[in-house]
Amino acid sequence: MRGPFKVGDRIQVGSFNGDVVEINFLDTTLWEFSGNLMTSDLPSGRLIRFPNSLIFQNQVYNYSWQKFPLVWNEISFYITYKSDMDWVENEIRQICLSHLDAKTKDHIQDMRDQISETPVEGIEIKEFPFINFRIHENNWVEVVLIYIVDPKLSSQTRSDIVKAVIPALLKEPAKVSFAPEGS
Template identity: 30%
Template structure:
């Protein structure tokens, strides 16, 4: 649909330009006795409006052509970012061109835009701040289309980044839990990026997150056996994917000033409480599949523990 509209814009721009020139040359409206528009003869006013329309149409067509060439072969994320940038640039050119045609004072238009822009800055602080934040998002890339993020308490998958707002496909929220989509769409002003904490789950070129699974066992449990069982189950289920993710994680860390030892296998941390011992399995996984991975690991670990009741005991009572 965009292709026919883009080509049609050029055709209509040429037609509007020719019509404007024709009206100025023949003045067909002069004989109709039409009143002047703001002190301007009707033929001149019609020619000016047609020329302004030609500027808008030509700019739209140029935006289409440049966008088509610039985004050819680019990823979905990159195409979205380029199209937004080009829309803003060609929109500014169209506005400047239309004002120049209507006033016929190009230098005056530039000066007026500077004065008006200074006044508008105070009247539209939040929208302008969101526009500045859009430039920041485009250049620094704290998140991109498809990333799972949390912005000012709103968590979801980024589905669109416009000049003023970021649109999220909500995760969790007040309707569901366990990192599941709620089906709702949340719109967050881009200005929040400059004033709030931004959490990107699996972003910055590393599509994994560390996750934990907690299992409560009694003090009578053979902790060494329980820990090795949990690590073995995680090793069998996660397999080579986690090993590859660990290597990727280490490479990313080596590019920073952070010095951190990273275990090659899943690990288990022991937390003591008054009534039981909590074993926390730590592993690396993709954020979107984290819930399914946790559920599968939990079921497999419980099956292993239940097959060894002489070595693993669970806390008694319902106060867990």
């Protein structure tokens, strides 16, 4: 029987988030991630067992779909207007790429192909990862890094990128300055 997920997939059914560890005729068991105990994508240690009838009553989100097993992730950094935006964009992009595993890099073209096959026009990926800039009301610029990642590695990858980007940007005070504390 075709199902919306298999053992090992990272899913959300209703308010339940978890990695599927067991599927039986009557129920499914998830190893919870996020939830009440954790705010990250790491397993909380709790098991969630729910009746399979919930699958027909709720949306099912599969974060590890076989055709495209990655999810979008984003990180924000805050800099001043005086910063060299092109340099910051390039530096963050290169650091992010250096922290993505080979499996993820292999899927970048798959992602481009899937987006180009959608009926939605105007979506084109020229550079990856994406870097978007937003003006904030407190007179600073939010730099948003958007990239794809294995859903089970999302928290660790985010942490690794942050730990690499901040020191790299701090090394170049002539090219980038940060929003003052308390703004």
